[in-house]
Amino acid sequence: MGSFSLNYLLRRLLVFFLTVWVAATLIFIIPRLAPGDPIQAMIARMTQFEGYVENADLIIEAWRKRFGLDDPIYVQYLRFLGNTLRLDLGYSMANFPATVYELVGRALPWTIGLVGIATFIFFTVGNLCGALLAWYRTPKWLKVMIPMSMTFTSVPPALFSLLLVYIFGFLIKINEKPLFPQVGAYGRGMTPEFTLEFFGSILYHGFLPAMSIVLVTFGFWALGMRGMMVTIEGEDYMILAQAKGLKPFYVLYRYMIRNAILPQMTALAVSIGTLINGSVLVEIMFVYNGMGSLIYSGIANQDFGLIQGTSFILIVTSALAVLIIDLTYPLIDPRISLEGR
Amino acid sequence: MAEQKRHDSDRVVLSVDNLRIHYATPQGDVIAVSDISFNLYEGETLGLVGESGCGKSTTAYGILQLVQPPGYIVHGSIQVDGTEVLNLEEEELRKFRWTGLSLIPQGAMNSLNPTMRVKDQIIDVIESHEGKQNDREALRERIFELFQNVGLPNRIYNMYPHELSGGMKQRVCIAMGVALHPTVVIADEATSALDVVVQRIVAQTLVKVKDEIGVSLIVIGHDMGLLAQIVDRIAVMYAGKMVEIAPVENVYANPLHPYTQLLIDSIPSIKERKPLKITEGITHDPRNPPSGCIFRLRCPFAWEHCADAEPPPFIVEDKHEVACHLYDEQFEERRTNALATLANP
Numbered sequence: 001m002g003s004f005s006l007n008y009l010l011r012r013l014l015v016f017f018l019t020v021w022v023a024a025t026l027i028f029i030i031p032r033l034a035p036g037d038p039i040q041a042m043i044a045r046m047t048q049f050e051g052y053v054e055n056a057d058l059i060i061e062a063w064r065k066r067f068g069l070d071d072p073i074y075v076q077y078l079r080f081l082g083n084t085l086r087l088d089l090g091y092s093m094a095n096f097p098a099t100v101y102e103l104v105g106r107a108l109p110w111t112i113g114l115v116g117i118a119t120f121i122f123f124t125v126g127n128l129c130g131a132l133l134a135w136y137r138t139p140k141w142l143k144v145m146i147p148m149s150m151t152f153t154s155v156p157p158a159l160f161s162l163l164l165v166y167i168f169g170f171l172i173k174i175n176e177k178p179l180f181p182q183v184g185a186y187g188r189g190m191t192p193e194f195t196l197e198f199f200g201s202i203l204y205h206g207f208l209p210a211m212s213i214v215l216v217t218f219g220f221w222a223l224g225m226r227g228m229m230v231t232i233e234g235e236d237y238m239i240l241a242q243a244k245g246l247k248p249f250y251v252l253y254r255y256m257i258r259n260a261i262l263p264q265m266t267a268l269a270v271s272i273g274t275l276i277n278g279s280v281l282v283e284i285m286f287v288y289n290g291m292g293s294l295i296y297s298g299i300a301n302q303d304f305g306l307i308q309g310t311s312f313i314l315i316v317t318s319a320l321a322v323l324i325i326d327l328t329y330p331l332i333d334p335r336i337s338l339e340g341r
Numbered sequence: 342m343a344e345q346k347r348h349d350s351d352r353v354v355l356s357v358d359n360l361r362i363h364y365a366t367p368q369g370d371v372i373a374v375s376d377i378s379f380n381l382y383e384g385e386t387l388g389l390v391g392e393s394g395c396g397k398s399t400t401a402y403g404i405l406q407l408v409q410p411p412g413y414i415v416h417g418s419i420q421v422d423g424t425e426v427l428n429l430e431e432e433e434l435r436k437f438r439w440t441g442l443s444l445i446p447q448g449a450m451n452s453l454n455p456t457m458r459v460k461d462q463i464i465d466v467i468e469s470h471e472g473k474q475n476d477r478e479a480l481r482e483r484i485f486e487l488f489q490n491v492g493l494p495n496r497i498y499n500m501y502p503h504e505l506s507g508g509m510k511q512r513v514c515i516a517m518g519v520a521l522h523p524t525v526v527i528a529d530e531a532t533s534a535l536d537v538v539v540q541r542i543v544a545q546t547l548v549k550v551k552d553e554i555g556v557s558l559i560v561i562g563h564d565m566g567l568l569a570q571i572v573d574r575i576a577v578m579y580a581g582k583m584v585e586i587a588p589v590e591n592v593y594a595n596p597l598h599p600y601t602q603l604l605i606d607s608i609p610s611i612k613e614r615k616p617l618k619i620t621e622g623i624t625h626d627p628r629n630p631p632s633g634c635i636f637r638l639r640c641p642f643a644w645e646h647c648a649d650a651e652p653p654p655f656i657v658e659d660k661h662e663v664a665c666h667l668y669d670e671q672f673e674e675r676r677t678n679a680l681a682t683l684a685n686p
Binding site: 241259262333334 | 446
């Protein structure tokens, strides 16, 4: 097992904060590249709706002062960085006076739950299927999985959600009741609390959204795993494993899967960001109040504070996932060591 | 040649009879091993030599039942201590492996699982054949003893393959190969990937371990010089056929087959450089071998009869067999002339 050095940890953390800093800076700059400023835009919107706004100049001046827009740009930038460090992501303009932090805090657990469970399922099932597809003892009929998973992989998740809702939320009925609920994260009229009933309701409601992510994703992992397994099968140590007369199942998991899974783990860390983005449409399809729905409402309402805040959280999540995989990689691949040179 | 020890047992431990192995290709089957037969005696070291592609590794993998697709065994018989290997069921074969026949692989660089500790790769072979070992201390001692046999330090017990040098990895493979005291060990180009110094040490280790444990050994290689120092008998293969098999000193002092003669004649010495006597290029298509003798296209002594009939193995002296028409009694005159040209070119 590779050993661990403080030096490497510090360097790796530095890279993490550098990534987050660059991302925060981009989030700060991009909205300011557009002409005008948010206060003027807001007054303009108000004028549009109400025809005339009294003392518009005074309001603009007061709000500019209130949001610090009169300060030089570097002061604004430093203040922004300071606020971001304290996770103060500002107000949501559409949901004022709710802060972005509150909104994200409410939405994030739902997305982590949904994407987390879906990821766990598709990664396990996908890699297991891929491994079995490449194994010589697997029954031939299982090979139908190959074209099947290829088909599923090329369907967009949102389209799949529609199909699943139609089949399981509408077509198949037991006692006049659909098999699965069409929308929502938990039963209507329930209040979030730590009871078994509420937890069951979450799983029940989360099944279809999770399945629409799993079904379109697991094929990708199965095909990747199968490719890795075929490569491993040609390795010299596989011939020796066969010559040694080891038990076939032992060879499968200790010699083949153990080595084939390594690149899959790296790929998973890199794809976390894409996964959350991919869940946006699925969440909207199922009226699931997670990050996806929040991002969507931010874009629909031109709520810059919200867009910036949610983007920032997603970037931090992705960077964190890569950091965790990087730091734990020596645990799964003994050839990698975190010792500083 | 201090490490040489003559065996004198006549008990056959491995008998290969009429073994034929093909590789299927879209243009027809390539004949990799063509009806070869030989015996391996108890405690003996047999060298299997020949140029690249002559089928020596395929023969080894055929004996071990490890021919990888598209290769397949067409027919033949392989008996180890009376057990017909080709008739074993899957589970019987699994149990027979490593206890009956073990392999020291070609290219030890990649022959160890990179994600398993050295000890675990030796333990797994012990446990899959002898069941779970509850006395961990005894198991550790047993592995240390194996390390000692092949000259490995105990500190590598907990190491991963990437932490070892090439020579060390090859020794781990030797230690692993003899862990269960198999009847026959096959070393397939076990020293080819190493530099000459390590090569010699590893080869000596191989012979030492073989003598200590009392197994029979087949060494496959193309380094005639190295093989001369460690084997008892040499079998020379050419294009899937076994052309000559003889005690090692006979092969060097008195090679009989024209191919062996050319091979021996091409070994350079420190005093003189020698040109390669065997002409490259006139090799036949392995899918359509020539009629009669396989070597006649490159043979300096070939005549009409060589195209008509395939030479059977002629037993010339004690344990010295050669597959060449020159050694047929009726062509004695021709043989005398041929040997004369060889002596005075």
